[in-house]
Amino acid sequence: MGKLYVVGIGPGGLEHMTVKARQVIEESEIIVGYTKYIELIKSLIKGKEIFSTGMMKEEERCRAALRLSKDKVVSIISTGDAGIYGMAGLVLEMRKDEQVEVVPGVTASSAAASVLGAPIMHDSCNISLSDLMTPYELIKKRVEMAAQGDFVITLYNPKSKGRPYYLKESIEIIKRYRKGHTPVAIVKNALREGQKQQLFTLDSFDDSDADMLSVVIIGNSQSFVRNGIFITPRGYKL
Amino acid sequence: MGKLYVVGIGPGGLEHMTVKARQVIEESEIIVGYTKYIELIKSLIKGKEIFSTGMMKEEERCRAALRLSKDKVVSIISTGDAGIYGMAGLVLEMRKDEQVEVVPGVTASSAAASVLGAPIMHDSCNISLSDLMTPYELIKKRVEMAAQGDFVITLYNPKSKGRPYYLKESIEIIKRYRKGHTPVAIVKNALREGQKQQLFTLDSFDDSDADMLSVVIIGNSQSFVRNGIFITPRGYKL
Numbered sequence: 288m289g290k291l292y293v294v295g296i297g298p299g300g301l302e303h304m305t306v307k308a309r310q311v312i313e314e315s316e317i318i319v320g321y322t323k324y325i326e327l328i329k330s331l332i333k334g335k336e337i338f339s340t341g342m343m344k345e346e347e348r349c350r351a352a353l354r355l356s357k358d359k360v361v362s363i364i365s366t367g368d369a370g371i372y373g374m375a376g377l378v379l380e381m382r383k384d385e386q387v388e389v390v391p392g393v394t395a396s397s398a399a400a401s402v403l404g405a406p407i408m409h410d411s412c413n414i415s416l417s418d419l420m421t422p423y424e425l426i427k428k429r430v431e432m433a434a435q436g437d438f439v440i441t442l443y444n445p446k447s448k449g450r451p452y453y454l455k456e457s458i459e460i461i462k463r464y465r466k467g468h469t470p471v472a473i474v475k476n477a478l479r480e481g482q483k484q485q486l487f488t489l490d491s492f493d494d495s496d497a498d499m500l501s502v503v504i505i506g507n508s509q510s511f512v513r514n515g516i517f518i519t520p521r522g523y524k525l
Numbered sequence: 526m527g528k529l530y531v532v533g534i535g536p537g538g539l540e541h542m543t544v545k546a547r548q549v550i551e552e553s554e555i556i557v558g559y560t561k562y563i564e565l566i567k568s569l570i571k572g573k574e575i576f577s578t579g580m581m582k583e584e585e586r587c588r589a590a591l592r593l594s595k596d597k598v599v600s601i602i603s604t605g606d607a608g609i610y611g612m613a614g615l616v617l618e619m620r621k622d623e624q625v626e627v628v629p630g631v632t633a634s635s636a637a638a639s640v641l642g643a644p645i646m647h648d649s650c651n652i653s654l655s656d657l658m659t660p661y662e663l664i665k666k667r668v669e670m671a672a673q674g675d676f677v678i679t680l681y682n683p684k685s686k687g688r689p690y691y692l693k694e695s696i697e698i699i700k701r702y703r704k705g706h707t708p709v710a711i712v713k714n715a716l717r718e719g720q721k722q723q724l725f726t727l728d729s730f731d732d733s734d735a736d737m738l739s740v741v742i743i744g745n746s747q748s749f750v751r752n753g754i755f756i757t758p759r760g761y762k763l
Contacts, residue, residue: 295635302545305535305631309544368631370638376646376759391639391716393543393606393629397533400608401629408614409659410667412650412676420760421647429648429674436670437663438650478629521614522658 291356291385293378295369295392299327299479303398308390315362319352324366327479349377353385368394372415372443396441399474399502402484404516406472406504411439416446416453423453430457434464439510439519442503445473446494454494454503461505462489470512475501486512529594529623531616533607533630537565537717541636546628553600557590562604565717587615591623606632610653610681634679637712637740640722642754644710644742649677654684654691661691668695672702677748677757680741683711684732692732692741699743700727708750713739724750 292311297303309331312318317336318325325332325339338351352363365373371394378387400407412433416426433440440461445454458471467490475483475496485496489505497503510519530549535541547569550556555574556563563570563577576589590601603611609632616625638645650671654664671678678699683692696709705728713721713734723734727743735741748757 297543302548303543303629305541305543306547307540310540368635368638370635370643371645371649372759373646375639375643376756379643379754379756380758389639389643391541391631391635393631394635397606397608397629397632400606401613401627405608405613405617405627407609408611410650410652411609412648412671414648422761425675425761429676432670432674432676433650436667438667438670516617518614518617520618521610523660523663 289356289358289386290360291352291378291387292362292390293369293375293387294362294364294390295367295373296324296328296364297367297393298395298398298477299366301328301331303393303478305390305392308392311390312362314360316359317355317361318364319348319355319361320364321348324364327366328364345374345377349374349381352378353382356385368392371413395443395477395502396504398477399441399504402474402477402482403472403504404518406470406506406510406517406519407439407441408519408521409439409507411441413441413443415443416450416457417444418450426453427456427460430460434461437507439507440505444499445501445503446497447499454497458489458492465489465508470506470510470517472504472517473497473501474504477502486515486517527594527596527624528598529590529616529625530600530628531607531613531625532600532602532628533605533611534562534566534602535605535631536633536636536715537604539566539569541631541716543628543630546630549628550600552598554597555593555599556602557586557593557599558602559586562602565604566602583612583615587612587619590616591620594623606630609651633681633715633740634742636715637679637742640712640715640720641710641742642756644708644744644748644755644757645677645679646757646759647677647745649679651679651681653681654688654695655682656688664691665694665698668698672699675745677745678743682737683739683741684735685737692735696727696730703727703746708744708748708755710742710755711735711739712742715740724753724755
């Protein structure tokens with residue numbers, strides 16, 4: 288009798304994986320994942336059978352993971368949390384009667400926040416700027432609603448070659464509702480090799496270094512930067 | 526030379542703590558935290574010096590942690606992620622020249638989502654219904670903006686004795702923008718002792734069991750429940 292674990296491996300550095308995630312990966316006979324994510328955990332999975340595919344092959348990976356899990360213990364991995372823009376949804380949609388368990392992890396916004404200080408201490412939104420499966424009009428509406436509601440905003444997948452202007456346009460929308468000195472940060476490769484963070488304000492924001500390995504965090508009306516540390520207070524002065 | 530780690534211990538079950546969180550807690554000479562959270566990790570911290578206080582004593586705990594970290598290695602703990610409604614903000618606001626490192630963890634919405642299936646696969650908001658430091662008018666506005674933007678919504682601190690109606694009122698606001706069959710779940714004690722989950726729709730929602738140990742997750746317009754599993758698809762049909 289097999290089993291499929293849908294595992295969030297966290298930001299990528301092995302130490303930020305949960306104990307449970309490590310245990311189930313070690314217990315698994317087969318590891319399924321996007322080639323680059325398999326690379327991140329290669330020291331953990333020596334000698335195991337690997338099924339990896341390139342980007343955009345999510346359905347193929349899920350189908351393989353479900354099939355293999357009928358009589359083997361299998362882990363299908365996502366970076367961050369498997370339940371946030373990860374593989375948990377597709378696996379559970381495609382599942383018939385296979386035994387599946389979701390193992391959560393530290394999502395990219397938490398990892399990036401920890402590098403910056405404490406930018407997400409209050410109510411917050413995660414918005415992906417990828418329009419592969421979401422109309423851009425809805426993405427822009429979400430950015431606007433989040434800006435109006437004074438949410439701290441984390442933008443996932445902020446910039447790719449196919450849509451170079453979405454990030455700039457999102458920042459323009461937010462500027463209609465927030466002051467120019469509001470802190471904005473780009474964090475690339477948070478808590479993994481190649482980590483780099485940049486601090487701006489809405490007015491000084493430069494999106495040159497944003498890419499698909501980054502997230503962008505925009506503070507709320509109370510956020511500030513002190514000694515290079517990005518902080519959102521836990522409340523408002525009542 | 527001391528150091529202060531601000532550690533998110535995850536949902537509470539030790540296995541969902543990150544490897545790094547365990548390492549720094551083991552390395553620490555002193556552990557600072559809310560009495561109930563100290564209890565969750567007691568098997569890890571035998572023999573260590575403990576500084577714990579009751580609820581609402583956050584500033585006292587931060588002050589002690591910063592003072593003690595001048596010449597000792599100290600961990601101040603939060604459940605979930607220390608950077609999301611946790612201790613990271615207050616510590617960094619109160620810090621002078623102490624060495625501080627934030628260690629992220631699995632936040633409550635990720636933990637609850639993993640128990641339900643995959644409800645947070647698309648853009649999402651976290652909103653705390655606690656009005657201790659946020660005006661209730663702003664909380665309601667956020668709920669409305671999140672509902673309008675078709676975000677998956679996680680409500681933290683959904684219900685307490687002092688504000689028994691906020692959760693019901695929030696659900697009423699969301700019903701103005703979403704269909705009555707939209708899935709809603711209450712998850713209490715996700716991934717720790719006493720775990721209990723309940724599935725409703727917006728129309729059938731019953732808040733009797735919601736409390737400060739629970740989160741409430743409301744699906745977006747695409748969310749559905751199949752065989753007891755709450756799923757939000759990763760996109761829209763374009």
